[in-house]
Amino acid sequence: MSYVDEIVGEVVAKNPNEPEFHQAVREVLDSIRPIVDANEKSFRRDALLERLVNPERQIKFRVPWIDDNGDVHVNTGYRVQFNSAIGPYKGGLRLHPSVNLGIIKFLGFEQIFKNSLTGLPIGGGKGGSDFDPKGKSDREIMSFCQSFMTELCKYIGADTDVPAGDIGTGAREIGFMFGQYKRMRNLFEGTLTGKGLSFGGSLARTEATGYGLLYITDALLRAHDIDISGKTAVVSGAGNVAIYAIEKAAQLGAKAVTCSDSTGWVYDPDGIDVAALKEIKEVKRARLTEYTSYRPNAEYHEGRGVWSVKADIALPCATQNELDVEDAKALVANGVIAVCEGANMPTTEAATKYLQDNGVFFVPGKAANAGGVATSALEMSQNSERMSWTFEEVDSKLKNIMENLYANIDDAAKRYGFEGNYVAGANLAGFEKVLDAMNAQGIV
Ligand code: NDP
Numbered sequence: 416m417s418y419v420d421e422i423v424g425e426v427v428a429k430n431p432n433e434p435e436f437h438q439a440v441r442e443v444l445d446s447i448r449p450i451v452d453a454n455e456k457s458f459r460r461d462a463l464l465e466r467l468v469n470p471e472r473q474i475k476f477r478v479p480w481i482d483d484n485g486d487v488h489v490n491t492g493y494r495v496q497f498n499s500a501i502g503p504y505k506g507g508l509r510l511h512p513s514v515n516l517g518i519i520k521f522l523g524f525e526q527i528f529k530n531s532l533t534g535l536p537i538g539g540g541k542g543g544s545d546f547d548p549k550g551k552s553d554r555e556i557m558s559f560c561q562s563f564m565t566e567l568c569k570y571i572g573a574d575t576d577v578p579a580g581d582i583g584t585g586a587r588e589i590g591f592m593f594g595q596y597k598r599m600r601n602l603f604e605g606t607l608t609g610k611g612l613s614f615g616g617s618l619a620r621t622e623a624t625g626y627g628l629l630y631i632t633d634a635l636l637r638a639h640d641i642d643i644s645g646k647t648a649v650v651s652g653a654g655n656v657a658i659y660a661i662e663k664a665a666q667l668g669a670k671a672v673t674c675s676d677s678t679g680w681v682y683d684p685d686g687i688d689v690a691a692l693k694e695i696k697e698v699k700r701a702r703l704t705e706y707t708s709y710r711p712n713a714e715y716h717e718g719r720g721v722w723s724v725k726a727d728i729a730l731p732c733a734t735q736n737e738l739d740v741e742d743a744k745a746l747v748a749n750g751v752i753a754v755c756e757g758a759n760m761p762t763t764e765a766a767t768k769y770l771q772d773n774g775v776f777f778v779p780g781k782a783a784n785a786g787g788v789a790t791s792a793l794e795m796s797q798n799s800e801r802m803s804w805t806f807e808e809v810d811s812k813l814k815n816i817m818e819n820l821y822a823n824i825d826d827a828a829k830r831y832g833f834e835g836n837y838v839a840g841a842n843l844a845g846f847e848k849v850l851d852a853m854n855a856q857g858i859v
């Protein structure tokens with residue numbers, strides 16, 4: 416049996432009930448076969464793949480917090496410090512009831528290669544909790560965040576591990592966590608990114624993931640002599656990534672006609688009104704049902720359905736495995752040109768294959784949504800030099816990073832004989848740098 420297949424089998428056997436982690440490992444290891452096959456002897460000798468798929472450290476802890484009625488709740492907190500070969504662990508914190516160790520491991524594993532692709536010195540990590548922020552008061556959110564950080568602060572630091580936002584963790588949560596970190600450690604340092612602008616946050620970090628997604632989509636289309644302007648996009652999600660993807664799409668002359676949350680979705684034939692969406696989601700923290708009161712021409716539907724709408728570009732920006740093979744068939748039947756993942760692993764394995772087999776340009780999340788973490792790394796740089804850069808400076812660096820990233824994954828795909836396969840290109844290019852660093856640092 417090949418070394419790759421052996422290790423995939425071992426990951427499945429040793430990490431039961433973690434299907435998302437298996438899926439992420441399977442995809443990456445499958446892509447890097449050419450490198451593994453060419454170096455099988457030394458990789459086996461050094462247990463290279465075993466070290467790649469086993470986190471350097473995983474921390475699991477109790478998070479007790481008190482609600483507004485005085486009742487005590489207990490959630491589970493996680494931080495998986497996956498790989499520090501190229502820099503301090505870096506990655507977001509997800510707060511969602513579906514969080515478990517397998518979800519955090521899949522996200523942490525993806526983060527290793529994503530962070531490598533940014534070209535910046537950041538290792539891979541991820542964390543979070545099964546806490547559900549929905550319907551909680553600001554006081555309850557603060558109570559949870561302080562308790563979470565009281566434990567997490569023992570394991571992180573500006574040069575060790577730098578968490579940030581993800582699903583359910585935005586500026587409010589990062590603010591509460593930063594306050595508690597500073598209080599516990601007596602350190603005002605850039606240990607979290609996505610901070611408020613008044614205490615070390617970076618301009619353009621809020622926009623970065625969505626903007627970056629559109630910069631790489633634009634680069635991809637330009638490379639194929641296609642103009643993004645005038646194109647229609649279907650977008651899922653209505654959170655941080657989706658909102659700024661829709662905003663940048665409009666700035667580039669494209670029209671995003673859908674968005675969704677966990678209860679339903681919106682179709683707005685005139686293009687999603689970003690100001691209304693921001694007010695509903697960022698200010699009121701309300702459901703998408705409210706959207707039609709701002710835009711009478713729009714339709715609201717319960718359940719899921721954005722992928723049934725005809726469009727040139729599809730941008731899944733909600734969560735993992737939200738675009739399945741039936742959705743892929745609908746997109747292809749409607750003539751979709753490109754699918755670029757704003758979320759982490761939103762497309763199932765079968766759907767990815769279907770899209771690629773049908774000539775759709777497919778850019779995986781670890782490349783397409785890397786603008787968020789890249790801008791987090793720019794926030795770390797600004798914190799280190801105790802300076803802040805202008806919006807234009809950060810945004811132009813972000814654009815540059817995404818254009819280089821596209822060129823690098825395209826080049827890697829060609830070098831290994833997989834031209835046009837950006838899944839292979841992203842995994843190969845991301846792995847090359849991590850491999851070089853791991854080899855140079857010996858068996859650690
Ligand atoms: P937010 O919490 O801001 O928004 C998430 C959106 O997705 C919400 O509209 C939410 O709906 C919807 N959603 C979440 N979980 C589900 C679910 N299980 N079923 C249906 N809808 C769901 O998160 P982000 O926008 O920050 O993150 C979105 C995706 O992008 C995630 O995969 C994240 O890992 C990834 N990502 C985020 C980055 C960032 O910088 N924030 C960077 C790179 C990737 P509802 O509000 O109803 O729950």
Ligand code: 2IT
Binds near residue numbers: 508577
């Ligand atoms: O998935 C991701 O890349 C993020 N949630 C952002 C991580 C970060 O450190 O900014």
